Amino acid sequence: MKKLSLLLALLMIFTCCALASCSEEETSSAPEASSTAPATSSEAPATSSEAESSEEAVESSEEEVSTEPEYVKNPDAISTEGNNVAAGKEYVISEQFRMGGADVGWGWDENAAPSYPDEGFELTNGEIPANDYREAGWMALHNNTPAQQERGYGYVQFDLGQSYEISQVIVHSLKQTEPGITCPYQIEVLVSEDNETWYSASVLNITGELEGMEDAAVHALVSEMDVTGRYVEIRVTSYGWAFMGEIEIK
Ligand SMILES: [Ca+2]
Numbered sequence: 001m002k003k004l005s006l007l008l009a010l011l012m013i014f015t016c017c018a019l020a021s022c023s024e025e026e027t028s029s030a031p032e033a034s035s036t037a038p039a040t041s042s043e044a045p046a047t048s049s050e051a052e053s054s055e056e057a058v059e060s061s062e063e064e065v066s067t068e069p070e071y072v073k074n075p076d077a078i079s080t081e082g083n084n085v086a087a088g089k090e091y092v093i094s095e096q097f098r099m100g101g102a103d104v105g106w107g108w109d110e111n112a113a114p115s116y117p118d119e120g121f122e123l124t125n126g127e128i129p130a131n132d133y134r135e136a137g138w139m140a141l142h143n144n145t146p147a148q149q150e151r152g153y154g155y156v157q158f159d160l161g162q163s164y165e166i167s168q169v170i171v172h173s174l175k176q177t178e179p180g181i182t183c184p185y186q187i188e189v190l191v192s193e194d195n196e197t198w199y200s201a202s203v204l205n206i207t208g209e210l211e212g213m214e215d216a217a218v219h220a221l222v223s224e225m226d227v228t229g230r231y232v233e234i235r236v237t238s239y240g241w242a243f244m245g246e247i248e249i250k
């Protein structure tokens with residue numbers, strides 16, 4: 001019996017060893033399988049680099065065929081110093097250039113562009129459009145509208161909701177000579193506490209500087225003052241177009 005149990009024990013040990021070596025083979029075969037993974041993954045970068053290069057090819061071909069002029073947003077054009085009490089506020093604008101110009105008595109529409117009108121918040125949404133007049137974020141007053149010709153200026157009126165001490169009014173305006181757009185040559189700021197009695201707080205004359213100002217660029221036209229008021233009217237006088245993208249009151 002002892003011999004038989006010893007034999008059985010030896011048999012079990014042998015079987016265990018055989019199984020172990022078999023599983024070792026399986027385990028050792030695993031690195032072989034996984035060793036194909038790097039090969040596959042080494043193909044992956046090749047594929048992605050192919051994709052990148054094809055993307056580049058698409059981009060470069062887009063650049064080649066693009067006829068659009070280069071223009072950029074002007075994040076630096078908006079001042080971040082001080083509290084802009086006009087931010088997000090509603091406003092009233094004088095008659096402006098709209099699609100067709102029918103509402104201001106013009107009889108033509110072929111030169112109108114959908115980007116010129118104001119969506120009702122473009123002057124206080126905190127965004128400066130890019131330096132191209134086709135950007136939708138611009139609104140435009142034009143001094144050829146009959147009422148503006150008679151009055152001599154276009155205007156933007158704010159009700160700030162309460163009285164504020166005001167030291168600056170900043171008009172962000174576009175100069176782009178080729179389509180005939182210059183910055184306004186005069187900006188007058190009027191202030192009122194009751195929306196009845198108004199007084200002039202500042203007159204900014206830019207006439208002599210217009211020619212030397214950078215072209216195809218957005219300019220921050222700053223009027224300085226030291227006043228208090230709830231209502232603010234900004235009168236804009238231009239040779240033609242007055243493109244405005246944002247107004248700050250501080
Ligand atoms: Ca804006």
Ligand SMILES: [Ca+2]
Nearest residue numbers: 115117136138
């Ligand atoms: Ca617009």
